[in-house]
Amino acid sequence: MMKSEVYNMDCMIGMKQIKDKSINLIICDSPYYKICGDFDWKFKTMQEWIDWHILLRDEFERILVDNGSLFVFGDDKNIAYLQVEFDKKFNLLNNIIYKKVNALTNKGMMNFHIFTPITERILFYDKGENKTGLEMIKKIMPNPFADYLKSELLKYFKTIANIRKFVVEVLKMDSAMVNRWFEGDSIISKEKYLFIKKYLNDDYLRKEYEDLRKEYEDLRRPFNNKYKLTDVIDCKVQQGFHPTIKDLNVIIKLIHTTTKEGDLVFSPFVGSGTDRLAAYNTKRNFKGYEIDKIYFDKAEHRYQEHIKQLRLNLTFNQNDK
Numbered sequence: 001m002m003k004s005e006v007y008n009m010d011c012m013i014g015m016k017q018i019k020d021k022s023i024n025l026i027i028c029d030s031p032y033y034k035i036c037g038d039f040d041w042k043f044k045t046m047q048e049w050i051d052w053h054i055l056l057r058d059e060f061e062r063i064l065v066d067n068g069s070l071f072v073f074g075d076d077k078n079i080a081y082l083q084v085e086f087d088k089k090f091n092l093l094n095n096i097i098y099k100k101v102n103a104l105t106n107k108g109m110m111n112f113h114i115f116t117p118i119t120e121r122i123l124f125y126d127k128g129e130n131k132t133g134l135e136m137i138k139k140i141m142p143n144p145f146a147d148y149l150k151s152e153l154l155k156y157f158k159t160i161a162n163i164r165k166f167v168v169e170v171l172k173m174d175s176a177m178v179n180r181w182f183e184g185d186s187i188i189s190k191e192k193y194l195f196i197k198k199y200l201n202d203d204y205l206r207k208e209y210e211d212l213r214k215e216y217e218d219l220r221r222p223f224n225n226k227y228k229l230t231d232v233i234d235c236k237v238q239q240g241f242h243p244t245i246k247d248l249n250v251i252i253k254l255i256h257t258t259t260k261e262g263d264l265v266f267s268p269f270v271g272s273g274t275d276r277l278a279a280y281n282t283k284r285n286f287k288g289y290e291i292d293k294i295y296f297d298k299a300e301h302r303y304q305e306h307i308k309q310l311r312l313n314l315t316f317n318q319n320d321k
């Protein structure tokens, strides 16, 4: 049974109760600075807004699991100031363009002397400092499979140079494969693993390939891009009781791609409750906060209606069979 809980309170206070490394995905659609909703105007200065996000960022770092993901929403201009701060504690994976295909700004922008803005941004992060290349892969992705393979092969071949020689002469592969297996973000294929095991008369590599693969997958950050999303994501502007409702279908896709069933999704700024609905649809647990009592109540109502509707659809579908 999935858990879904939302509290009517300031997330800065609520988050103090969240255990270290207990959240798999954070979706942060915080107030932008002076853009749309009344909540966007509560900060007197830009610096106050940035400083508040620094506190938020530090809490996110504490509560996110090591292989967790973070999405930070923002408008095209001000997101740059947040990126500077979030980059200090997280590793930026994408700066996603959230493209509003039915943007209202298409109308009435002729007099502004700028290109019509129809996009927002989503910064996609995982844990770790902002490093690049191998250094990053090693730091954030422990690879027990690689460690095991290396230690077993070294027992037999004694040196890395001998392993390379074997890879080139017997496996007929590029010697660079050795680096990829031992250091990189990939694992040896099952076929090659079993071949080497047999070549060594089953005296080495006695662990089951599938067990090693599963251990490796469990440690990695989930990422299953089954929707073939790029870093430009089309969305539809939604109308409703809340001024900044995000597109439910997009949030469902983001959750599906970056978490596993049963994971815990956290939304510090629930608003109309889109993330909660998406978590429900994707069978993820959910936790969230909304400071505004009116939005909180309406979001609760939206959620109850949503699950009622889904259950009804399910019953109809079952009766149809």
Ligand SMILES: C[S@@+](CC[C@H](N)C(=O)[O-])C[C@H]1O[C@@H](n2cnc3c(N)ncnc32)[C@H](O)[C@@H]1O
Pocket (backbone or CB within 6 Å): 009, 010, 011, 012, 029, 030, 031, 032, 037, 039, 242, 244, 245, 246, 247, 268, 269, 270, 271, 272, 273, 274, 275, 289, 290, 291, 292, 295
């Ligand atoms: C940008 S909206 C989120 C919209 C949401 N993604 C949706 O699809 O409906 C930000 C929400 O955060 C709420 N909020 C602002 N400050 C908050 C705080 N300190 N703690 C919790 N909620 C807060 C606002 O009332 C607003 O509803």
